[in-house]
Amino acid sequence: MESGNKFETNKFEFETVDEVRAGLGEVRYLADEGIAGVVYLADRLGKPVLVEGPAGTGKTQLAKSVAELTGARLIRLQCYEGLDEAKALYEWNYKKQLLRIQAERHESRSWEETEEGIFSESFLLTRPLLEAIRASDPVVLLVDEIDRVEVETEALLLEVLSDYQVSVPELGTVEANQIPLVFLTSNNTRDLSEALKRRCLYLYIDYPDIEREREIVLKKVPEITESLADQVARIVRSVRQLDLKKSPSVSETLDWARTLVLLGVSSIDAEVASETANILLKHRSDIEKALKEFSANGETFEASRVR
Amino acid sequence: MKKITVSPAQKDAAQKDAAQSPLLGLLGGFIAELRTAGLPVSLTENLDAMEAVTHIPLEDREAFKYALGATLVKNHAHWRAFSTVFEVYFSLRGAEYGTEEWGEAGATTQDGQQIMADGGTAAEEEMRNLLYEALLHGDQAMLAAIARQAVMRYANMEPGRPVGGTYYLFRTLRKLELDDLLEQLMEQAREEALSPLTPLEERLERDEFEIRLDELKKEIEAEIRRRLVADRGVEAMAKTLRKPLPEDVDFMHATREEMEAVRKAIVPLTRKLAARLSRKRRHGRKGPLDFRNTIRHSLSYGGVPAEPKFRYPRPSKPEIVVIADISGSVASFARFTLHLVYAIAGHFTKVRSFVFIDGVDEVTEFFEQADEIGEAIQRVNTESDVIWVDGHSDYGHAFEAFWEKYARACGPKTTVLILGDARNNYHASGAWTLKEIRKKARKLYWLNPEPRSYWDTGDSIISEYTTHCDSVHEVRNLRQLERFVESLV
Numbered sequence: 001m002e003s004g005n006k007f008e009t010n011k012f013e014f015e016t017v018d019e020v021r022a023g024l025g026e027v028r029y030l031a032d033e034g035i036a037g038v039v040y041l042a043d044r045l046g047k048p049v050l051v052e053g054p055a056g057t058g059k060t061q062l063a064k065s066v067a068e069l070t071g072a073r074l075i076r077l078q079c080y081e082g083l084d085e086a087k088a089l090y091e092w093n094y095k096k097q098l099l100r101i102q103a104e105r106h107e108s109r110s111w112e113e114t115e116e117g118i119f120s121e122s123f124l125l126t127r128p129l130l131e132a133i134r135a136s137d138p139v140v141l142l143v144d145e146i147d148r149v150e151v152e153t154e155a156l157l158l159e160v161l162s163d164y165q166v167s168v169p170e171l172g173t174v175e176a177n178q179i180p181l182v183f184l185t186s187n188n189t190r191d192l193s194e195a196l197k198r199r200c201l202y203l204y205i206d207y208p209d210i211e212r213e214r215e216i217v218l219k220k221v222p223e224i225t226e227s228l229a230d231q232v233a234r235i236v237r238s239v240r241q242l243d244l245k246k247s248p249s250v251s252e253t254l255d256w257a258r259t260l261v262l263l264g265v266s267s268i269d270a271e272v273a274s275e276t277a278n279i280l281l282k283h284r285s286d287i288e289k290a291l292k293e294f295s296a297n298g299e300t301f302e303a304s305r306v307r
Numbered sequence: 308m309k310k311i312t313v314s315p316a317q318k319d320a321a322q323k324d325a326a327q328s329p330l331l332g333l334l335g336g337f338i339a340e341l342r343t344a345g346l347p348v349s350l351t352e353n354l355d356a357m358e359a360v361t362h363i364p365l366e367d368r369e370a371f372k373y374a375l376g377a378t379l380v381k382n383h384a385h386w387r388a389f390s391t392v393f394e395v396y397f398s399l400r401g402a403e404y405g406t407e408e409w410g411e412a413g414a415t416t417q418d419g420q421q422i423m424a425d426g427g428t429a430a431e432e433e434m435r436n437l438l439y440e441a442l443l444h445g446d447q448a449m450l451a452a453i454a455r456q457a458v459m460r461y462a463n464m465e466p467g468r469p470v471g472g473t474y475y476l477f478r479t480l481r482k483l484e485l486d487d488l489l490e491q492l493m494e495q496a497r498e499e500a501l502s503p504l505t506p507l508e509e510r511l512e513r514d515e516f517e518i519r520l521d522e523l524k525k526e527i528e529a530e531i532r533r534r535l536v537a538d539r540g541v542e543a544m545a546k547t548l549r550k551p552l553p554e555d556v557d558f559m560h561a562t563r564e565e566m567e568a569v570r571k572a573i574v575p576l577t578r579k580l581a582a583r584l585s586r587k588r589r590h591g592r593k594g595p596l597d598f599r600n601t602i603r604h605s606l607s608y609g610g611v612p613a614e615p616k617f618r619y620p621r622p623s624k625p626e627i628v629v630i631a632d633i634s635g636s637v638a639s640f641a642r643f644t645l646h647l648v649y650a651i652a653g654h655f656t657k658v659r660s661f662v663f664i665d666g667v668d669e670v671t672e673f674f675e676q677a678d679e680i681g682e683a684i685q686r687v688n689t690e691s692d693v694i695w696v697d698g699h700s701d702y703g704h705a706f707e708a709f710w711e712k713y714a715r716a717c718g719p720k721t722t723v724l725i726l727g728d729a730r731n732n733y734h735a736s737g738a739w740t741l742k743e744i745r746k747k748a749r750k751l752y753w754l755n756p757e758p759r760s761y762w763d764t765g766d767s768i769i770s771e772y773t774t775h776c777d778s779v780h781e782v783r784n785l786r787q788l789e790r791f792v793e794s795l796v
Binding site: 034049245 | 347349351378380381382383
């Protein structure tokens with residue numbers, strides 16, 4: 001056994017990167033080389049993965065898909081400003097403790113006995129982090145939008161992420177039976193602390209390249225024709241090259257593709273594009289800019305619509 | 308295919324072996340180079356990388372790269388720098404470690420080898436045709452092979468010749484005459500189409516071809532690098548390719564490419580800054596007890612003040628007046644500063660901006676009308692009326708004109724920022740105006756994009772102005788700029 005690793009070996013045991021990739025494909029998540037590679041490494045090294053990237057590129061979905069692939073239970077901690085220990089780690093169920101004390105009032109017990117009684121595991125409300133640590137079945141822990149918590153709260157995670165243990169003063173240290181696979185996602189609204197980054201593998205999920213995007217569209221919108229999917233992917237790629245307030249995300253691409261299928265469009269022309277652009281782009285100025293860009297030769301979309 | 312063993316029992320032994328293996332030595336050099344390039348690689352990350360590579364088969368170069376990336380690079384803005392160093396350190400490796408064809412990915416395909424074999428005899432004309440076909444159909448393997456061939460044939464690389472890679476790149480590209488190709492390809496696409504191309508289709512085709520051409524250029528560049536590494540050795544090559552990270556790029560001496568990187572970096576930076584500032588504002592410390600409010604809330608508890616209320620401090624928002632020199636050398640500095648200030652304009656009661664060269668003009672309305680900051684800055688550069696005599700910086704006259712026309716912009720709540728290098732072309736300084744401005748305004752700061760050691764050399768008269776400013780800051784890159792702007796709020 002390796003010296004630093006006091007836990008059992010990892011549970012999923014992927015053999016190769018390609019196996020991860022193929023497996024994710026089966027649960028309808030199309031991973032590229034980088035994504036599959038990092039998931040494979042995370043499983044091998046037993047390290048958490050910090051996933052960053054623009055909104056709507058499938059960061060959260062990655063964790064869900066990995067859970068589905070491995071048949072593990074997904075435990076999710078949604079972060080928000082003001083998240084604290086009681087919501088992330090554990091809390092004592094004080095109402096139940098009160099009941100217990102009242103129920104025992106007439107029995108003559110010493111305070112020590114009572115105290116021991118009410119600070120036991122049956123009075124502990126586990127929150128996602130502790131739950132993931134104590135689980136005996138395989139779990140995937142997803143800490144979503146970690147950049148929303150304050151820097152101080154981030155520190156809560158450090159013990160869990162590096163040592164896979166939680167200290168509860170009354171109970172002592174709870175250690176993990178097995179290393180859960182941990183995913184942290186961030187939209188990069190602030191820099192995460194160095195301490196946190198150091199403990200994680202880093203994965204940046206960017207907008208997919210054209211081939212992958214086309215495959216995603218084909219996989220997620222099965223009714224679509226191949227040529228339409230190709231056209232969708234190409235237009236979206238060109239749109240992303242413009243300088244926009246908000247580039248279309250993968251989920252918006254999929255919405256657009258679904259809309260086109262529902263409308264019974266077989267190939268996208270200027271008219272269809274201008275009528276459905278509001279599904280792909282959510283800012284008025286962005287829509288205007290895109291329409292202007294793609295109607296070169298001085299001909300505007302308005303003109304072509306009138307025709 | 309050789310695969311590194313991963314079973315835990317053998318791992319210790321494998322690691323011991325690895326300690327002597329050339330790969331780990333190479334990895335050590337690689338990480339040292341990353342650190343020199345400015346990436347913060349800690350010891351734990353270093354160890355993680357070393358463990359990670361024992362799990363990834365060396366032959367899979369892409370996976371290998373991502374494994375190193377995931378353990379060593381924790382900031383996406385640094386990925387580019389990482390990529391370059393990776394290429395230099397690991398592109399020519401292969402034969403040395405018993406993994407042939409490793410650095411030659413792409414050449415392994417049938418087409419590729421065909422080209423390589425025919426390469427010697429294929430005439431120039433033939434090569435152009437092949438290139439044309441490859442671009443038309445987006446044949447990646449073929450493009451890679453052609454790139455290699457083109458470098459071999461046109462770059463005329465001489466061992467030991469002390470010129471940069473860009474020189475060879477330029478030579479190769481000139482021979483290939485790519486500019487005409489794009490138009491030819493578009494012609495072809497138009498002919499092949501069943502019906503005339505709509506503007507939308509035309510645009511899509513053009514984008515597609517441009518991307519393929521770009522790939523070809525990158526392929527050529529990589530090939531040249533591979534050859535240079537073979538010629539000069541890894542360390543020397545890494546040194547010539549070393550570039551500052553976007554946040555460390557010097558505003559005054561940035562190349563066009565670097566400027567582009569800075570422009571890209573500034574958007575996430577402003578977003579982060581804005582988020583940090585609003586968080587700071589909301590989570591300020593608690594103030595003194597608000598007696599009235601507490602009593603009001605006590606009514607719902609039957610007069611018991613169960614819920615104390617506090618008076619939260621509302622820090623006053625300053626008014627900002629930016630006076631920026633937009634003459635040649637410092638223009639980009641002014642642009643980035645304006646961008647940053649307007650991106651967090653919500654944290655100020657009011658932002659007014661003025662630009663000058665030797666005359667001065669107010670440009671506030673450009674920013675107020677525009678949807679986008681970039682657009683407004685574009686207008687500042689083209690529409691503002693800042694030239695009085697000859698279009699050479701004249702701080703003295705500009706300040707005097709400002710004082711005459713816009714003195715009312717400064718009041719007791721105003722913080723005035725002056726951006727410029729104080730290179731006055733030996734005109735009168737007009738420093739008295741700053742003294743007056745400081746008297747009226749709350750604070751007066753000067754931001755100078757020049758390194759401190761250049762101040763007061765030549766026609767720089769910064770110290771004459773310094774005496775009248777609250778403080779003068781050296782702001783040469785995004786990092787310094789961000790720090791200063793944050794301190795303003």
